[in-house]
Amino acid sequence: MDETLSRLDDSGVVAVLRGVPADQLIEIAEALREGGVTAVEITADTPGVADLIEEVTASFDDEVVVGTGTVLDSETARTTLMAGAEFVVSPSLHEDVIETCNRYGAVSAPGVMTPTEAVRGYEAGADFVKVFPAKTVGPAHLGAMKGPLGQIPMMPTGGVGPDNAADYIDAGAFAVGAGGALVDYDAAERGDYEVITETAREFVQVVENARADD
Numbered sequence: 001m002d003e004t005l006s007r008l009d010d011s012g013v014v015a016v017l018r019g020v021p022a023d024q025l026i027e028i029a030e031a032l033r034e035g036g037v038t039a040v041e042i043t044a045d046t047p048g049v050a051d052l053i054e055e056v057t058a059s060f061d062d063e064v065v066v067g068t069g070t071v072l073d074s075e076t077a078r079t080t081l082m083a084g085a086e087f088v089v090s091p092s093l094h095e096d097v098i099e100t101c102n103r104y105g106a107v108s109a110p111g112v113m114t115p116t117e118a119v120r121g122y123e124a125g126a127d128f129v130k131v132f133p134a135k136t137v138g139p140a141h142l143g144a145m146k147g148p149l150g151q152i153p154m155m156p157t158g159g160v161g162p163d164n165a166a167d168y169i170d171a172g173a174f175a176v177g178a179g180g181a182l183v184d185y186d187a188a189e190r191g192d193y194e195v196i197t198e199t200a201r202e203f204v205q206v207v208e209n210a211r212a213d214d
């Protein structure tokens with residue numbers, strides 16, 4: 001398994017940071033790390049995304065694997081990979097983004113909703129697929145896709161939280177992506193980073209328990 005992919009697998013939960021305030025980024029990443037979430041994706045629509053990626057990468061060395069989310073074009077993929085991103089996630093399928101990631105030895109994950117899209121992304125060289133938006137189809141959809149497509153690692157994102165993550169792992173997801181249910185920006189603004197650590201801890205525990213039950 002690719003090393004970056006295996007680090008995402010180790011984390012089990014990939015944090016999606018959209019619009020994270022620059023002055024809270026490191027504390028939020030540290031709070032997540034302390035709770036066991038060691039994979040963080042900063043979405044490309046966050047102002048100054050390349051600088052933020054560079055900052056987190058420099059602050060955590062190899063303790064936290066950093067990627068870019070919401071990548072819709074190869075220019076954004078390249079710019080953020082040069083800033084230190086090790087994986088690139090999209091809400092949709094872009095073969096040029098996958099190609100750019102492979103050119104630079106980075107992991108890529110297109111967003112897919114159907115078996116045809118999953119196979120197309122995998123054939124194009126993606127390392128795994130993000131089933132997005134997971135909440136509109138649920139774990140049963142992912143499980144049904146994994147039936148014939150067991151070779152394609154799948155990560156559901158969109159509406160995934162500690163209350164339903166186990167169902168996705170049981171259905172065959174190798175990890176889950178989460179933003180809203182994982183990162184409480186109001187708490188961060190109050191300086192209450194412990195809330196984020198606690199949620200991360202609970203979330204990771206749910207995933208680990210579900211894996212252990214398999």
Ligand SMILES: O=C(O)C(=O)C[C@H](O)[C@H](O)COP(=O)(O)O
Pocket residue numbers: 016018043069070071089090091132157158159160177178179180181
């Ligand atoms: O565009 C992307 O690349 C995304 O990752 C879309 C969403 O930001 C995530 O799906 C997080 O969704 P929630 O966990 O429901 O907050």
